[in-house]
Amino acid sequence: MKYDIVILTDHKHAYPKTIDDYTKNVITEDALVTNALGKLGLNTIRLAWNDLYFDWSSTKAILFRTTWDYFDDFPKFSNWLDTVSKVTTLINSEALIRWNIDKHYLQDLQNNGVHVAETLFIEAGTTKSLEQLHTETGWTDTVLKPCVSGAARHTYKLNAENRANHEGVYKVLIENEAMMLQPFQHRIVLEGEVSMMVFNGQFTHAILKKAKAGDFRVQDDFGGSVHSYTPTEAEIEFAENTVRACKELPLYARVDIFNDNDGKIALAELELIEPELWFRNHPEAALILAEAIKEKLSLL
Numbered sequence: 040m041k042y043d044i045v046i047l048t049d050h051k052h053a054y055p056k057t058i059d060d061y062t063k064n065v066i067t068e069d070a071l072v073t074n075a076l077g078k079l080g081l082n083t084i085r086l087a088w089n090d091l092y093f094d095w096s097s098t099k100a101i102l103f104r105t106t107w108d109y110f111d112d113f114p115k116f117s118n119w120l121d122t123v124s125k126v127t128t129l130i131n132s133e134a135l136i137r138w139n140i141d142k143h144y145l146q147d148l149q150n151n152g153v154h155v156a157e158t159l160f161i162e163a164g165t166t167k168s169l170e171q172l173h174t175e176t177g178w179t180d181t182v183l184k185p186c187v188s189g190a191a192r193h194t195y196k197l198n199a200e201n202r203a204n205h206e207g208v209y210k211v212l213i214e215n216e217a218m219m220l221q222p223f224q225h226r227i228v229l230e231g232e233v234s235m236m237v238f239n240g241q242f243t244h245a246i247l248k249k250a251k252a253g254d255f256r257v258q259d260d261f262g263g264s265v266h267s268y269t270p271t272e273a274e275i276e277f278a279e280n281t282v283r284a285c286k287e288l289p290l291y292a293r294v295d296i297f298n299d300n301d302g303k304i305a306l307a308e309l310e311l312i313e314p315e316l317w318f319r320n321h322p323e324a325a326l327i328l329a330e331a332i333k334e335k336l337s338l339l
Contacts, residue, residue: 042098043081049108053087071318075329096126106313131289131311139311142186151284155306159220169202180223226298235278235294239331244321245270277304
């Protein structure tokens with residue numbers, strides 16, 4: 040059977056053993072996209088990216104939605120990506136996905152005029168300790184995380200009191216993967232982080248994420264809360280300018296922004312691979328994405 044679109048997820052959410060609130064949200068989001076594509080006459084199927092039996096050449100395109108385990112076995116995912124990109128169209132493109140997987144992309148965006156949170160990239164194999172890096176930068180409160188990661192994997196808030204306790208795990212990590220160190224952004228704790236959804240270059244909707252009391256991570260995995268949010272014109276302009284600063288215009292993007300320690304709008308992350316897009320908060324956006332996909336398919 041031939042398909043127009045495969046809506047891509049991971050094995051856990053393709054074949055859930057239990058339906059908790061988190062899984063229910065994933066299924067709801069994917070259903071909204073599926074229904075929107077169906078209304079436009081597009082034939083879809085929902086699969087895990089590591090499905091062993093599907094013929095990927097039998098679909099016109101693959102829409103990456105909730106492949107939230109790709110960084111758990113990145114070599115396997117990378118090989119799969121290389122294979123499927125030769126037989127079908129990826130949304131977003133393979134070039135954008137590979138660029139966005141590694142947070143060195145922030146340097147490219149900064150070079151293209153996007154204001155990014157101050158960042159020190161620490162390349163794999165570096166022998167400098169955390170203590171040395173903090174001495175050289177002059178930073179006191181910081182956040183350390185891998186350049187290829189997700190869901191706050193190995194993300195640590197550091198200060199003078201706890202840095203020594205993290206030297207061991209940092210030494211193990213830096214032997215095999217690049218890391219990034221950033222000054223701790225106090226306004227994120229006070230004000231939260233805004234996720235701006237942008238489809239085909241146009242802003243559609245936003246939500247505000249706040250960390251739970253005593254934490255700094257805004258992800259709901261760690262108890263963060265989600266709130267409706269109406270962005271300012273400056274925030275909308277920032278989000279749209281960010282996607283236009285990419286190497287090619289993504290069909291969908293989530294632009295995570297915050298006010299930095301100096302009070303300026305700054306980019307925290309640009310999510311082009313499998314971002315949660317909060318369709319359940321703004322269902323009409325699923326149709327906007329579907330229309331953009333149909334237009335893209337008409338050009339293939």
